[in-house]
Amino acid sequence: MSGTATSTGEPAVLSHWSGDILIVSINNPPVNVASLAVRRGLLDALISANGASGVILTGNGRSFMAGADIKEFSGPILPPTMPDVIAAIETLPIPVVAVIDGIALGAGLELALGCDAIVASSNARLGLPEISLGIIPGAGGTQRLPRRIGIAESIRMICGAEIVQAQKAASLGLIDRVVTNFSPITVAIEHLHSLGGRKRPSLQLAMPEESADAAEKAEAVLRKRGQLRPNVEIALGLIKRSEGVLLADERREFERLRLTEEAAALRHIFFAERKAVQQPADGEAARDFKEVGIIGGGTMGQGIARAFLNAGYLVTLIERDPDLLRMAMSKMFDAIEARLERGRISKDEARKQRSLLTGGSINDISRCDLVVEAIFEDADAKKRLFAEMSVHLRPYTMVATNTSYLDINQLGKELSWADRLVGLHFFSPADVMKLVEVIETDKSAAWAVASAFKLSGGLGKKPVLAKVGEGFIANRIYSAYRGQAELLVLEGASPAAVDSAVREFGFPMGPFEVSDMSGLDIAWAMRRRRAETRNPHERYVAIPDRLCEAGRLGIKTKQGWYDYRDDGKQESAEADQIIRRERAAADIVATSYSTAQIQCALLAAILNEAACVLEDGVAAGAGDIDVVLVNGYGFPRWLGGPIHWAGTQALRDILNAQEELSKRMGPAHRQGDVERMIAAVRSS
Numbered sequence: 001m002s003g004t005a006t007s008t009g010e011p012a013v014l015s016h017w018s019g020d021i022l023i024v025s026i027n028n029p030p031v032n033v034a035s036l037a038v039r040r041g042l043l044d045a046l047i048s049a050n051g052a053s054g055v056i057l058t059g060n061g062r063s064f065m066a067g068a069d070i071k072e073f074s075g076p077i078l079p080p081t082m083p084d085v086i087a088a089i090e091t092l093p094i095p096v097v098a099v100i101d102g103i104a105l106g107a108g109l110e111l112a113l114g115c116d117a118i119v120a121s122s123n124a125r126l127g128l129p130e131i132s133l134g135i136i137p138g139a140g141g142t143q144r145l146p147r148r149i150g151i152a153e154s155i156r157m158i159c160g161a162e163i164v165q166a167q168k169a170a171s172l173g174l175i176d177r178v179v180t181n182f183s184p185i186t187v188a189i190e191h192l193h194s195l196g197g198r199k200r201p202s203l204q205l206a207m208p209e210e211s212a213d214a215a216e217k218a219e220a221v222l223r224k225r226g227q228l229r230p231n232v233e234i235a236l237g238l239i240k241r242s243e244g245v246l247l248a249d250e251r252r253e254f255e256r257l258r259l260t261e262e263a264a265a266l267r268h269i270f271f272a273e274r275k276a277v278q279q280p281a282d283g284e285a286a287r288d289f290k291e292v293g294i295i296g297g298g299t300m301g302q303g304i305a306r307a308f309l310n311a312g313y314l315v316t317l318i319e320r321d322p323d324l325l326r327m328a329m330s331k332m333f334d335a336i337e338a339r340l341e342r343g344r345i346s347k348d349e350a351r352k353q354r355s356l357l358t359g360g361s362i363n364d365i366s367r368c369d370l371v372v373e374a375i376f377e378d379a380d381a382k383k384r385l386f387a388e389m390s391v392h393l394r395p396y397t398m399v400a401t402n403t404s405y406l407d408i409n410q411l412g413k414e415l416s417w418a419d420r421l422v423g424l425h426f427f428s429p430a431d432v433m434k435l436v437e438v439i440e441t442d443k444s445a446a447w448a449v450a451s452a453f454k455l456s457g458g459l460g461k462k463p464v465l466a467k468v469g470e471g472f473i474a475n476r477i478y479s480a481y482r483g484q485a486e487l488l489v490l491e492g493a494s495p496a497a498v499d500s501a502v503r504e505f506g507f508p509m510g511p512f513e514v515s516d517m518s519g520l521d522i523a524w525a526m527r528r529r530r531a532e533t534r535n536p537h538e539r540y541v542a543i544p545d546r547l548c549e550a551g552r553l554g555i556k557t558k559q560g561w562y563d564y565r566d567d568g569k570q571e572s573a574e575a576d577q578i579i580r581r582e583r584a585a586a587d588i589v590a591t592s593y594s595t596a597q598i599q600c601a602l603l604a605a606i607l608n609e610a611a612c613v614l615e616d617g618v619a620a621g622a623g624d625i626d627v628v629l630v631n632g633y634g635f636p637r638w639l640g641g642p643i644h645w646a647g648t649q650a651l652r653d654i655l656n657a658q659e660e661l662s663k664r665m666g667p668a669h670r671q672g673d674v675e676r677m678i679a680a681v682r683s684s
């Protein structure tokens with residue numbers, strides 16, 4: 001293989017002549033990342049343009065270029081670098097026109113910005129998403145983009161990692177032409193002729209005029225979203241000073257940032273998310289669905305219905321009780337109106353969604369090719385429903401249950417259609433949260449699992465495979481974490497101290513804030529259901545039961561772990577009394593816990609349960625657990641998920657924390673092989 005070939009032996013860059021114009025195509029499937037072979041190929045192609053009147057630069061397949069090859073980022077980046085390639089374009093005496101048909105991200109857009117004009121097809125998507133990888137653009141993006149779209153818009157695009165469609169890009173001045181019905185190459189050749197051989201590099205453009213406070217306003221909006229990660233601050237500074245053309249400063253910061261732990265963690269989660277999607281081997285057999293029946297019109301069912309409507313499915317929302325159905329449908333239509341009013345969807349989209357949605361009864365599943373069950377968490381009720389569904393289901397209809405805890409093998413045991421049953425565990429609100437656990441039962445057919453994955457991808461979700469097991473991956477680990485938080489409170493920490501320690505670690509909310517928000521009664525009902533089968537040696541914290549008995553069900557009753565008044569959330573004297581009573585009943589003298597001790601105990605609980613989940617085969621790999629915790633429960637993305645994070649810590653500290661955990665939990669505690677789990681992650 002030559003230094004300019006891809007791993008398949010194909011040339012990474014192809015060129016041919018159209019008259020005296022050289023057409024250069026990047027050819028590095030699947031998404032044309034700027035590998036070393038591509039960079040070398042581009043330089044060689046530019047050298048061979050000697051004698052041409054101009055160059056057209058384009059990408060083969062569905063992408064112009066998806067950016068730098070981020071696999072290269074943990075070691076030295078060999079020359080030629082992307083800045084070298086872009087400098088070669090800028091110093092070429094003839095104009096170069098970039099043709100973007102598909103994706104131009106990161107170094108891809110930077111390459112286009114180095115050209116003298118950009119022509120894009122209407123399906124093009126452009127952006128500089130480097131921020132989401134813990135870095136900043138490193139090939140001139142922060143310096144060339146402001147010269148095309150101004151500082152304020154550059155702050156929005158770069159610091160917000162915003163990806164824009166071709167039409168928007170044209171309205172911003174980012175691209176020169178959008179092509180709808182013609183071949184973009186033909187239009188680009190026309191454009192090249194119109195340049196008459198003149199160069200028009202971005203760096204020589206005058207800064208677009210903007211109102212004096214436009215950049216300040218864009219920065220204020222960014223800061224309002226929360227604390228900015230260090231790389232965002234750096235990008236912001238470079239964009240604001242781009243009048244001075246700080247290419248060397250930008251490159252230096254890029255080189256430094258790509259080697260940080262934060263950037264490594266974000267790359268880990270990027271690849272883990274992609275690997276999670278690829279798990280089912282039977283992708284070829286995946287089926288498509290058109291008409292979906294969603295049984296259960298509660299909060300979860302409505303969220304799932306909205307997710308399907310957003311993706312353009314025909315949706316029938318099914319409720320047994322006509323009054324409940326009317327209420328659910330009215331909330332669904334209100335939600336469409338609200339999104340229209342907030343400008344989230346267009347009038348046409350709102351009209352379309354209204355026409356796709358109907359309410360119905362169980363008989364209506366006979367016209368559906370997919371049924372999603374989202375009734376309340378009760379195994380008997382679900383079994384009764386499944387038996388009833390058997391009468392109406394067509395022989396090819398797939399059924400997905402949204403149970404978050406129950407044993408789906410048991411639920412499907414008696415069914416003749418158990419091979420068509422999978423779990424599809426959405427997180428609330430289901431139209432917003434990206435994570436979906438796809439649960440494969442003992443009898444699920446491979447095509448059904450593959451279809452669930454394909455379907456989830458189509459809904460814009462990040463699917464992760466799980467096997468049957470109480471709480472699957474996400475809720476099982478979250479239960480261990482929440483249980484540990486409750487134990488810390490029983491032993492002396494205040495709910496506010498625990499929540500604050502968790503937020504300080506980087507979670508958006510603490511466990512007690514989450515409980516109050518989602519309502520304490522759901523977990524209470526579950527604990528009562530399990531009371532008889534609970535291991536008597538397990539350390540059981542009854543504080544949440546006592547809170548529920550006192551009517552403190554969370555925000556919905558304005559009282560839970562906290563009190564909620566008009567002026568916000570307050571620590572609660574009543575909750576504190578309940579906690580003290582339980583402590584006294586258990587003969588516990590309150591211990592004082594530091595922030596670090598609280599964080600240590602909670603992370604140990606997460607890691608221990610993660611190890612058990614892996615040992616039980618519920619999750620296929622450690623990367624999947626990281627994806628689940630980051631996307632389902634707000635584990636800080638910039639730490640790469642709990643297992644990646646543990647791999648960056650001293651092993652002794654992690655094992656000591658696990659020992660402490662075992663002591664605190666007592667004899668019924670199951671200890672997972674955390675050491676083995678971390679060793680596997682470190683060696684991968």
Ligand code: 3H9
Nearest residue numbers: 033066067068069070071082105106107129137138139274
């Ligand atoms: C950058 O450019 C820095 C510069 O400023 C400075 C440098 C000089 N690298 O997601 P998919 C792989 S930073 C390596 O499944 P989709 C991906 O792992 C970069 N590999 O497809 C997968 O591999 P596999 C800025 C990459 O259609 C395959 O390609 N750019 C990269 O759902 C298909 O990917 C970004 O941040 C990469 N950059 O989505 C864009 N990108 O088949 C990152 C993809 O082995 N990429 N792969 O599993 C994306 O957002 C999506 O992949 C994209 C396609 C939208 C392009």
